[in-house]
Amino acid sequence: MPEPGSESERIASLLSGLPKGEGVIVGPGDDAAVLRVREGRDLVATTDTFVEGRHFRRDVSTCAEVGTRLAAANLSDVAAMAAEPRWALLSLVVPPSWTHAECQLLERACARALAPEGAAIVGGNLTSSRGPFAATLALLGEVERGAAWTRAGARPGDVLAVTGVPGSAAAFLAIALAEDPPSRSRAAHELVERVVAPPSRVRFARALANSSAVHAAIDISDGLAADLAHVCEASGVGVRVLETSLPADAALEAAARALSALAGDAAGEGALLTRLRLGASDDYELLLMLDPGKWSECERLAHELGVPLARIGEITAGSARVLATAAGADAALDMPGWDPFSSRG
Numbered sequence: 001m002p003e004p005g006s007e008s009e010r011i012a013s014l015l016s017g018l019p020k021g022e023g024v025i026v027g028p029g030d031d032a033a034v035l036r037v038r039e040g041r042d043l044v045a046t047t048d049t050f051v052e053g054r055h056f057r058r059d060v061s062t063c064a065e066v067g068t069r070l071a072a073a074n075l076s077d078v079a080a081m082a083a084e085p086r087w088a089l090l091s092l093v094v095p096p097s098w099t100h101a102e103c104q105l106l107e108r109a110c111a112r113a114l115a116p117e118g119a120a121i122v123g124g125n126l127t128s129s130r131g132p133f134a135a136t137l138a139l140l141g142e143v144e145r146g147a148a149w150t151r152a153g154a155r156p157g158d159v160l161a162v163t164g165v166p167g168s169a170a171a172f173l174a175i176a177l178a179e180d181p182p183s184r185s186r187a188a189h190e191l192v193e194r195v196v197a198p199p200s201r202v203r204f205a206r207a208l209a210n211s212s213a214v215h216a217a218i219d220i221s222d223g224l225a226a227d228l229a230h231v232c233e234a235s236g237v238g239v240r241v242l243e244t245s246l247p248a249d250a251a252l253e254a255a256a257r258a259l260s261a262l263a264g265d266a267a268g269e270g271a272l273l274t275r276l277r278l279g280a281s282d283d284y285e286l287l288l289m290l291d292p293g294k295w296s297e298c299e300r301l302a303h304e305l306g307v308p309l310a311r312i313g314e315i316t317a318g319s320a321r322v323l324a325t326a327a328g329a330d331a332a333l334d335m336p337g338w339d340p341f342s343s344r345g
Contacts, residue, residue: 003099003100010100010103010126013100013104014103014104014107014126018107018111018120018121019111019115019120020120021086021087021118021119021120021122022086022118022120023035023036023037023038023086023087024036024087024120024122027122027123028121028122028123028124032123033087033089033122033123035086035087035122035140037142038142040144040145041142041143041144041145042142042143042144042145042146042147042148043140043141043142044078044081044083044140044141044142044143044148045138045139045140045141046074046077046078046138046139046141047074047136047137047138047139048070048073048074048077048136048137049134049135049136050066050069050070050073050134050135050136051132051133051134052132052133052134053132054132054340056069057177057182059181059182060173060176060177060182060183060184061196062105062196063102063103063105063106063109064105064106064108064109065109065196065197066106066109066135067105067106067107067108067109067110067113067135068109068110068112068113068196068197068198069195069196069198069284070106070110070135070137071088071109071110071111071113071114071137072113072197072198072200072284073137073221073284074088074137074138074139075113075114075117075119075139075200075201075202075284076198076200076201076219076221076284076285076286077139077219077221078139078141078202079200079201079202079204079205079219079286080149080205080217080218080219080286081141081143081148081149081150081217082143082147082148082149082205082206082208082209082214082217083141083142083143083148083205084117084118084141084142084143084202084206085114085117085118085119085139085140085141085202086118086119086120086140086141086142087119087120087121087122087139087140088110088114088119088120088121088122088137088138088139088140089121089122089123089124089125089137089138090107090110090121090123090124090135090136090137091124091125091126091127091135091136091137091138092106092107092124092125092126092127092133092134092135092136093127093128093129093131093133093134093135094126094127094128094129094133095128095129095130095131095132095133096128096130097133098133106135107121110135110137113197113200114139116200117200117202117203119139119141143209144209147209149205149209149214149216149217150216150217150234151216151217151218151230151231151234151235152216152234152235153215153216153235153289154215154216154231154232154234154235154237154289154315155215155235155237155289155315156237156315156316156317157292157314157315158215158216158289158290158291158292158314158315159289159290159291159292159295159298159311159314159315160228160239160241160287160288160289160290160311160312160313160314160315161287161288161290161295161298161309161310161311161312162220162224162247162285162286162287162288162309162310162312163201163204163285163286163288163302163307163308163309164194164199164201164247164283164285164307164308165194165247165248165249165251165252165283165285165308166220166224166246166247166276166277166278166280166283166285167248167252167273167276167277167278167280167283168191168194168195168251168252168283169195169280169281169282169283170276170280170281170282170283171187171191171252171255171256171259171276171280172184172187172191172192172195172255173282174255174259175187175191175255175258175259178258178259178262186258187251187255188250188251188254188255189251190249190250190251191251191252191254191255194251198283198284199307201284201285201286201307203305204286204301204302204305204307205217205286207301207304207305208288208298208301211294211297211298211301212291212294213290213291213294213295213297213298214288214289214290214291215289215290215291216231216234216235216288216289217286217287217288217289218230218231218286218287219284219285219286219287220283220285220286220287221281221282221283221284221338222281222337222338222339223278223279223280223281223335223336223337223338224277224278224279224283224287225241225278225279225321225333225334225335225337226279226281226335226336226337226338227287227337228241228287228321228333229321229333229334231287231289232319232321235289235315236319237315237316237317237318237319238315238316238317238318238319238320238321238322239313239314239315239316239321239322239333240313240314240316240322240324241278241312241313241321241322241323241324241333242312242313242324243274243323243324243325243326244324244326245310245311245312245313246274246277246278246310246312247277247308247310247312248273248277252273252276252277253273255276256269256272256273256276257269259272260272270326275335278323278333278335279335279336279337281337281338282338289315295311321333321334
């Protein structure tokens with residue numbers, strides 16, 4: 001395919017073939033989109049930016065996988081509000097090192113990840129730069145009026161539960177970067193698939209919303225412990241997390257074992273596994289504070305929808321955040337999460 005020349009040609013090529021979403025009165029190609037919110041709904045809006053070298057690396061992720069994960073990051077935020085995704089705006093800042101075909105792969109993958117959840121790309125922006133590539137997705141959704149979940153509703157006695165297998169994204173990246181040149185070969189197939197195409201929790205969140213079981217919720221893309229701290233601060237509560245209840249499957253355990261071996265510290269495998277599950281970022285999963293009387297119903301819904309759901313602790317009165325360790329001791333649950341302004345990679 002020849003490289004399009006002008007900005008308008010590039011935009012036309014990117015827009016060609018994109019599905020038109022429901023409620024779109026004026027779609028891509030005009031100065032702005034015109035969208036129609038359904039009666040009795042509140043609008044929910046979120047956005048995420050992926051910068052090459054900061055949020056992803058092309059030596060371990062394909063352009064399409066970056067687009068898929070960008071969609072997943074936004075879908076996770078919408079799910080954490082119990083909302084339905086509707087419309088998205090995708091903006092690209094493109095350096096000379098990226099071809100138009102690569103941009104198109106990213107956009108198409110992003111659109112494919114949004115479509116099953118009812119959302120469509122309805123506009124955006126395209127510009128060039130000498131700096132790193134950056135993609136920004138803004139996702140709009142709807143939720144029944146006054147029914148959005150927040151971080152501020154947790155109550156003492158609530159069941160603390162998490163979806164999926166937190167720590168997977170960080171484990172995948174650490175395994176891939178342990179080789180020179182970077183390679184996925186050491187990572188289990190199940191781990192790779194979970195990271196490059198994160199499952200959406202939107203449908204599960206909507207099912208839980210109908211049950212009225214959720215008192216508070218947050219997505220854990222900045223790390224389970226750090227995002228849990230946000231809930232505790234917003235709700236004025238404490239928490240007790242059980243280390244032995246934190247989810248881990250064979251793929252994550254194998255990654256922790258391999259990373260410990262590479263570090264020459266086989267004895268530290270258990271501690272590394274806990275750090276991955278509590279402190280690692282970039283997992284697009286939900287942390288839920290649930291009515292204890294409705295835990296069985298939540299388990300049933302998770303099973304019906306094929307969503308892994310683990311009960312990992314309890315919300316407590318006061319402000320203490322405690323990790324009940326596998327050794328039987330209590331430790332402070334204080335692990336920093338992702339901070340783009342820190343010196344961490």
